[in-house]
Amino acid sequence: MALESVIIAGGGMAGFTCAKELRARGFEGRISIVDPEGIPYDRPPLSKGYLLGDQDATQIRLIAAEWFDENNIEIITSSVVDLDTETPSVTLADGTVREADKIVLATGGTARRLPIPGGQLPTVLELRTRADADHLRSVLTEGTRLAIVGAGLIGAEVASSALKFGAQVTLIDPVDPPLIPAVGETLANRLHQMHTENGIKLITGVPTEISVDNDGVHTLALADGSEVIADVVLVGIGIVADTVLATTAGLDTDNGILVDLSQRTSHPNLYAIGDTARTRLEDGTLLRRAEHWEHAMNTGATAAAALLGQELPTHGASWFWSDRHGVHVEGVGSMLGEGTQVIREQDGVPVAAFRIDGEGLLAGCAAIDGGMLVRAARRIIDKKKPVSAEQLADPAVDLKKLAR
Structure with missing residues (x-):
């Protein structure tokens, strides 16, 4: 039976990309995106430009609002509260039931809460x-005492942004330095040191309890017996995949909605994409669930192709970026695993890190203010071109030439 209608539950990058790709690939049937926030918008600016007020709500939209009308894509500002896999259909928050030939779950995740007394406080x-x-x-004003638990990408970005409000920032993380799996130890150290250089207090520790008094002042008790006093507490320790609909509907889940390489779930009528999806290979191997912007975009594109019975797109090595303290960080591939770590320096300062795997191939790269270098490294990784540690370490060697 020809595909005539698709409902996408979730309007983040994954859901939006799926809808956009369906139209770009020639699908003329009905597409509906259901999301409580309405018009899809980009989330990375929430910790940077949007938080600072440099961008408004319109400027962070993934595309102009009129595009959806022009492409006959329905935006339903609501939540999916129930899922029928056989019809298939979704039930919206107001009780309305909407049917479609296929349903795509792009439900993302919810913020992970601290599993400690006070971790569920509404003021956290x-x-x-x-x-x-x-x-x-x-709530960020001159002199506000802000405690951030989690010094990963989000925590670090908010810490940097908060300084521009005049806040007094304390950044708490159990690992010193964070981000080693993403950028390697050398760059992780340099990035973490930027916090102290800019006046942020760093604490390596684990919160054990959070309390708040009648004046709204929070006390964070740490495992070593010390305390942090804060007016505002923000927790940024990752997300929990939103699998509620999938679990209730009987789909296979395990720290995510399990999908095959075409993003199809354990039921042929349903697909899952973005942060909530986790790939299960044919032999049963479960891949690590990814939570980054480009992965959401890639899985949305893959699902669109699969829904239309078209050849699945190929995607390059995974890529991420972050901004803090006036520098731009990018990474591609994986810096975690066996192999040789190589550092490239400029005037004695580490600016890039690489990992060469056991077969002598480039497996990962991260750089500070080195976007062109990272893009070249990605081509080298994707093409499986051999490179030497000496070439990678030498700042005079142009990786773009090696990638040709």
């Missing part, structure tokens, strides 16, 4: 939505 903030960023902006 998270940053997942535009409303979260609006609230955080409203």
Whole structure:
């Protein structure tokens, strides 16, 4: 039976990309995106430009609002509360039932909460939505004592942004330095040191309890017996995949909705994409669930092709980026695993890190203010071109030439 209608539950990067790719690939049937926030918007600016007020709600939209009308894509501002796999259909928050030939779950995830006394307090903030960023902006003022638990990408970005409000920032993480799996130890150290250089207090520790008094002042008790006093507490320790609909509907889940390489779930009528999806190979091997921007985009494109019975697109090595303290960080591939770590320096300062695997192939690269270098490294990784440690370490060697 020819595909005539698709409902996409979730309007983040993954859901939007799936809809956009369906149209780009020639699908003329009905497409509906269901999301409580309406028009899809980009989330990375929430910790940077949008939080700072440099971008407004319109400027962070993934595409102009009129595009959806022009491409006959329906935006339903609501939530999916129930899922029928056989019809298939979704039930919206107001009780309305909407049917479609196929349903794509792009439900993303919810912020991971601290599993400690006080970790569920409503005054302990998270940053997942535009409303979260609006609230955080409203409480950041000159002298505000901000404690951030989690010094990964989000925590580090918010810490950097908060300084521009005049906040006094304390960044707490159990690992010193964070981000070694993403950028390698040398660059992780340099990035972490930027916090102290800019006046942020770093604490390597584990919170054991959070309390708040009648004046709204929070006390974070740490495992070593010390305490951190804060007016505002933000937790940024990753997300939990939103599998509620999938689990209720009987789909296979395991720290995510399990999908094959075409993003199809354990039921042929349903697909899953983005942060909530986790790939299960034919032999049963479960891959690590990814939570980054480009992965959401790639899985959306893959699902669109699969829904239309077209050849699945190929994607390059995984890529991420982050911004803090006026520098831009990018990484591609994997810096975690066996092999040789290579550092490239400029005037004695480490600016890039590489990992060469056991077969002598480039497996990962990360760089500070080195976007062109990272793009060249990605081509080298994707083409499986051999490179030497000496070439990677030498700042005079242009990786673009090696990638040809």
